[in-house]
Amino acid sequence: MKKLPDFEAWAMFAAVTREGSFAKAAAALGVSQATVSKAITRLEQRIKTTLFHRTSRHITLTESGYSVLDEVNDLVNLGDLVEEKMSEQASAMRGLIRISSPMSFGLNYLAPLLPSFMQQHPDVELDVKFDDRQVDLVAEGFDLSLRISDLVDSTLLAQRLCTTRLQLVGAPSYFAKHGKPTHPSELDQHKALLYAYDNRGAHWRFHHEQYGDYSQALPSSCLRVNNGDALLPVLKQGGGVAVMPDFLTWEALREGELVEVMPEWTLAPLGLFIVTPPSRLRPVRVDRFIQYLKEHLSTAPWRQET
Numbered sequence: 001m002k003k004l005p006d007f008e009a010w011a012m013f014a015a016v017t018r019e020g021s022f023a024k025a026a027a028a029l030g031v032s033q034a035t036v037s038k039a040i041t042r043l044e045q046r047i048k049t050t051l052f053h054r055t056s057r058h059i060t061l062t063e064s065g066y067s068v069l070d071e072v073n074d075l076v077n078l079g080d081l082v083e084e085k086m087s088e089q090a091s092a093m094r095g096l097i098r099i100s101s102p103m104s105f106g107l108n109y110l111a112p113l114l115p116s117f118m119q120q121h122p123d124v125e126l127d128v129k130f131d132d133r134q135v136d137l138v139a140e141g142f143d144l145s146l147r148i149s150d151l152v153d154s155t156l157l158a159q160r161l162c163t164t165r166l167q168l169v170g171a172p173s174y175f176a177k178h179g180k181p182t183h184p185s186e187l188d189q190h191k192a193l194l195y196a197y198d199n200r201g202a203h204w205r206f207h208h209e210q211y212g213d214y215s216q217a218l219p220s221s222c223l224r225v226n227n228g229d230a231l232l233p234v235l236k237q238g239g240g241v242a243v244m245p246d247f248l249t250w251e252a253l254r255e256g257e258l259v260e261v262m263p264e265w266t267l268a269p270l271g272l273f274i275v276t277p278p279s280r281l282r283p284v285r286v287d288r289f290i291q292y293l294k295e296h297l298s299t300a301p302w303r304q305e306t
Contacts, residue, residue, distance in 0.1 A: 159290070
């Protein structure tokens with residue numbers, strides 16, 4: 001396999017020609033004279049060409065050194081320009097932010113926040129993917145993701161915004177026909193509407209302040225979907241019972257289209273998190289967007305609407 005160019009050594013070559021000596025080049029670069037000398041020697045051995053004539057008093061470029069000097073300076077200048085460009089992008093409110101969000105939550109609560117941020121920062125481009133699938137932030141190149149989960153992936157950096165309650169709900173018409181369960185064990189007599197990305201396995205796990213924990217195998221399912229909003233029409237029409245997050249059910253509960261059953265048997269809540277890749281070095285635009293989300297989503301806005 002072909003080796004990568006020794007960019008560091010070429011940068012030191014340019015510094016030596018600019019400063020006129022190894023010692024001055026080392027001082028300008030903030031390294032030792034030995035480091036510069038070794039880099040030049042390494043470079044000459046690699047290209048099998050002498051770049052400097054060395055005497056005890058001074059150094060001069062060889063003909064070979066002169067022949068590549070312009071190209072090397074161009075290379076170093078291009079590197080400086082790239083770093084300046086990236087530094088400017090990192091510190092300026094311009095550039096791309098790639099965001100992932102669960103679809104139902106994103107459409108209802110993230111999307112309404114976007115216009116104001118875009119108006120405040122017109123040079124920032126937002127690329128938002130609404131998908132209930134849990135994306136790989138690093139492999140798929142996302143700057144951040146909103147996740148509603150118990151967050152078991154410890155390799156990522158996570159900031160909790162708020163908590164969402166899980167509720168067992170159904171339509172009044174369904175319970176009028178099938179009766180309201182009063183204990184989790186009674187759920188095996190009911191039809192379940194299920195969310196495909198639920199990571200709790202084959203059981204619903206309840207907790208009661210007086211009676212402790214109870215794990216109930218999932219009832220027989222008549223519908224399984226990969227988006228929570230898709231469960232609502234069937235729920236409202238009396239198609240079964242479902243465990244749903246409160247940010248999806250609050251309005252239907254308020255209007256009486258759904259009712260919560262067994263509220264004394266609670267399910268473990270989920271957190272709403274901002275998740276970012278492992279590195280804490282982020283462009284200012286990403287940090288500003290994260291702060292913007294914190295300001296608007298840390299108080300569970302759906303509970304303010306009930």
